[in-house]
Amino acid sequence: xxxxxxxxxxxxxxxxxxxxxxxxxxxxxxxxxxxxxxxxxxxxxxxxxxxxxxxxxxxxxxxxxxxxxxxxxxxxxxxxxxxxxxxxxxxxxxxxxxxxxxxxxxxxxxxxxxxxxxxxxxxxxxxxxxxxx
Amino acid sequence: xxxxxxxxxxxxxxxxxxxxxxxxxxxxxxxxxxxxxxxxxxxxxxxxxxxxxxxxxxxxxxxxxxxxxxxxxxxxxxxxxxxxxxxxxxxxxxxxxxxxxxxxxxxxxxxxxxxxxxxxxxxxxxxxxxxxxxxxxxxxxxxxxxxxxxxxxxxxxxxxxxxxxxxxxxxxxxxxxxxxxxxxxxxxxxxxxxxxxxxxxxxxxxxxxxxxxxxxxxxxxxxxxxxxxxxxxxxxxxxxxxxxxxxxxxxxxxxxxxxxxxxxxxxxxxxxxxxxxxxxxxxxxxxxxxxxxxxxxxxxxxxxxxxxxxxxxxxxxxxxxxxxxxxxxxxxxxxxxxxxxxxxxxxxxxxxxxxxxxxxxxxxxxxxxxxxxxxxxxxxxxxxxxxxxxxxxxxxxxxxxxxxxxxxxxxxxxxxxxxxxxxxxxxxxxxxxxxxxxxxxxxxxxxxxxxx
Numbered sequence: 001x002x003x004x005x006x007x008x009x010x011x012x013x014x015x016x017x018x019x020x021x022x023x024x025x026x027x028x029x030x031x032x033x034x035x036x037x038x039x040x041x042x043x044x045x046x047x048x049x050x051x052x053x054x055x056x057x058x059x060x061x062x063x064x065x066x067x068x069x070x071x072x073x074x075x076x077x078x079x080x081x082x083x084x085x086x087x088x089x090x091x092x093x094x095x096x097x098x099x100x101x102x103x104x105x106x107x108x109x110x111x112x113x114x115x116x117x118x119x120x121x122x123x124x125x126x127x128x129x130x131x132x133x
Numbered sequence: 134x135x136x137x138x139x140x141x142x143x144x145x146x147x148x149x150x151x152x153x154x155x156x157x158x159x160x161x162x163x164x165x166x167x168x169x170x171x172x173x174x175x176x177x178x179x180x181x182x183x184x185x186x187x188x189x190x191x192x193x194x195x196x197x198x199x200x201x202x203x204x205x206x207x208x209x210x211x212x213x214x215x216x217x218x219x220x221x222x223x224x225x226x227x228x229x230x231x232x233x234x235x236x237x238x239x240x241x242x243x244x245x246x247x248x249x250x251x252x253x254x255x256x257x258x259x260x261x262x263x264x265x266x267x268x269x270x271x272x273x274x275x276x277x278x279x280x281x282x283x284x285x286x287x288x289x290x291x292x293x294x295x296x297x298x299x300x301x302x303x304x305x306x307x308x309x310x311x312x313x314x315x316x317x318x319x320x321x322x323x324x325x326x327x328x329x330x331x332x333x334x335x336x337x338x339x340x341x342x343x344x345x346x347x348x349x350x351x352x353x354x355x356x357x358x359x360x361x362x363x364x365x366x367x368x369x370x371x372x373x374x375x376x377x378x379x380x381x382x383x384x385x386x387x388x389x390x391x392x393x394x395x396x397x398x399x400x401x402x403x404x405x406x407x408x409x410x411x412x413x414x415x416x417x418x419x420x421x422x423x424x425x426x427x428x429x430x431x432x433x434x435x436x437x438x439x440x441x442x443x444x445x446x447x448x449x450x451x452x453x454x455x456x457x458x459x460x461x462x463x464x465x466x467x468x469x470x471x472x473x474x475x476x477x478x479x480x481x482x483x484x485x486x487x488x489x490x491x492x493x494x495x496x497x498x499x500x501x502x503x504x505x506x507x508x509x510x511x512x513x514x515x516x517x518x519x520x521x522x523x524x525x526x527x528x529x530x531x532x533x534x535x536x537x538x539x540x541x542x543x544x545x546x547x548x549x550x551x552x553x554x555x556x557x558x559x560x561x562x563x564x565x566x567x568x569x570x571x572x573x574x575x576x577x578x579x580x581x582x583x584x585x
Contacts, residue, residue: 040273040304043277045180074261075364079505089259089545090268092172114167
C-alpha cells in the first residue's frame with residue numbers, strides 16, 4: 001500500500017510539473033540525445049562490445065541490433081531510390097526496412113537480430129555504401 | 134502416426150499445440166520469434182527490468198497463463214523457435230533457421246500466423262521516428278524502449294489508446310492521440326461492442342486515463358503530413374475545420390491490423406473479400422477448416438484479437454483431431470464455437486468504430502509515397518492507370534509501377550494501393566483484385582545451407 005501511494009503521489013507530481021521533473025526523479029533513465037529510441041526502464045544484462053560504423057557504443061546482452069543502434073543513432077539505412085534516411089518501421093520483421101550489415105558482410109534485419117558481443121554493425125549511413133556481391 | 138504442424142507461437146498457436154498435446158500427440162510448433170507469445174503477449178528480452186504487470190494491466194493474467202501454458206507443454210512438443218517458414222508445397226514446409234534451410238512434412242497444417250499493422254500512408258511517413266503502432270508496443274515490451282521522447286499516436290484503432298496508456302504509464306510524454314474516425318461512428322457501433330463488455334470497458338478506461346493526464350485526444354481527425362527533414366518534428370492535421378500541428382519526435386501509426394495470409398495462400402486457401410474489414414481473407418468454415426489438411430486460427434484467419442485467437446486456436450486443433458478420427462468431445466467444440474462467434478461480433482463492431490478510412494487512402498496526394506520498399510508515389514500509380522491500355526487489375530498495376538513488388542511483398546502498401554486503384558478506375562474495391570503472395574514469403578539469403 002505505501003508503495004502504491006508513493007507511485008500515485010509521484011504521478012500526480014509529474015503530471016503537474018511536467019517532463020523535466022520526471023527525468024530528474026530518475027523515472028526515465030537519461031538517454032543520449034542523439035538516439036531515436038529512449039530506454040523506458042534500465043537493463044541489467046551484461047554490457048557487450050558493439051561497434052556502429054566503427055565507433056564503440058554502449059550496448060547490452062538481450063538487445064536487438066535495431067534497439068542498440070537506434071538508442072545512439074537516428075537512422076539505420078538509406079532508401080535506395082531517394083537516398084533518404086530510414087530507421088525501420090514495423091519493428092516486428094515484416095517491413096524489411098531495417099536492414100544493416102554485420103560482421104563479414106552479412107545482411108540482417110536489425111529488429112529481429114540480437115546484438116552480440118564483438119559485433120560490428122555497418123549502417124547504410126556510414127558513407128561506405130553496401131558491400132558488393 | 135499423423136504429423137501435425139502448428140505455425141506461430143502466439144495465443145492461437147499455443148492453445149492449438151496444447152489441445153493437441155492433451156490428446157496425446159506431439160505436434161511440431163514452428164515460430165519465427167525468439168520467444169513465444171506472438172506480438173501481443175511478447176515477453177521482455179532477458180535482462181530487462183520491465184514491470185509486465187503494470188504494462189499489461191487487466192490482461193496480465195492472460196499473458197501469464199499463456200506463458201505458463203507453454204512452460205507446461207514445452208517438453209511434449211517439437212518446438213522450433215527462430216524458424217521462418219518461407220514456402221509451402223505439396224504437404225511440405227520449407228523452413229530457414231540459423232542460416233540453414235530444411236523441410237518439415239505434414240499431414241495436417243494449422244496456421245496461426247497473426248497479423249501486422251495496416252496503415253494509410255501520408256507525406257512524411259518514411260521519416261526516421263515514424264513506426265507502426267504495433268511496433269511501438271513491441272519495442273517497449275521486447276526491448277524496454279519508447280519510440281521517441283514525445284510521441285503522437287495516429288490512425289484509427291482501439292490500440293491507439295491502449296499503447297498510449299502503456300507509454301504514459303511507463304513515463305513517456307504522449308503528445309497526442311489522433312483518431313481519424315469521428316466519435317459518432319464509434320457510438321453507432323455500440324450494439325456489437327457490447328458483445329464483449331469487459332474489453333469495451335477497458336478501452337474506455339484507457340481513454341479516460343489519458344484524457345485525465347492531459348494528453349490531447351481527438352476523434353475525427355484528417356491527417357495532412359508528418360513534418361521534418363531527416364527526422365520527425367511534427368504532425369499536421371485538420372480537426373474541427375481548422376488546421377493544427379503538434380510537435381513531436383516520434384509517431385506510432387496504425388489503422389487496425391491486416392492478417393498475415395501468405396502461407397495460407399501457398400498452402401491452398403481460397404480468398405474472399407470481407408467488406409467490414411475491407412480486406413481479403415482466407416475462406417474458413419466455422420471450425421477453422423480452409424482446405425484438405427489445412428486449418429487456420431487467430432488473427433491470421435481474421436482479425437479478432439488475443440481472446441479470439443486463444444478460442445479459435447483451441448477450436449481448430451480439436452477440429453484437426455476430430456478429422457484425424459480422434460475422439461473429441463462435441464460439447465467442447467460447441468462451446469468454443471459460440472465463444473469465437475461472440476468475439477468476432479465484437480471485432481466487427483470495432484472495425485466500424487475504428488473504420489479503415491478508405492476515402493483518405495483513395496485521395497492521397499500525388500506526391501505521397503505509397504510503397505516504401507520501391508519508393509512509388511501515388512501519382513505514379515494514377516499515371517499508370519490513366520495511360521492508354523493501362524492496367525486495371527491490381528497485380529498488373531504492381532507489375533507496371535513496382536508498387537507492392539518490394540521486399541515486404543506489399544504487406545504495407547497493398548491496403549492503400551487497392552483503394553487508389555478502385556477510386557481511379559471507378560470500381561468497387563472488391564473488383565480490383567488481390568495482390569498474390571509468392572514464395573519466399575520473406576527474403577531469405579541465397580547462400581542458405583541445406584539440411585538433409
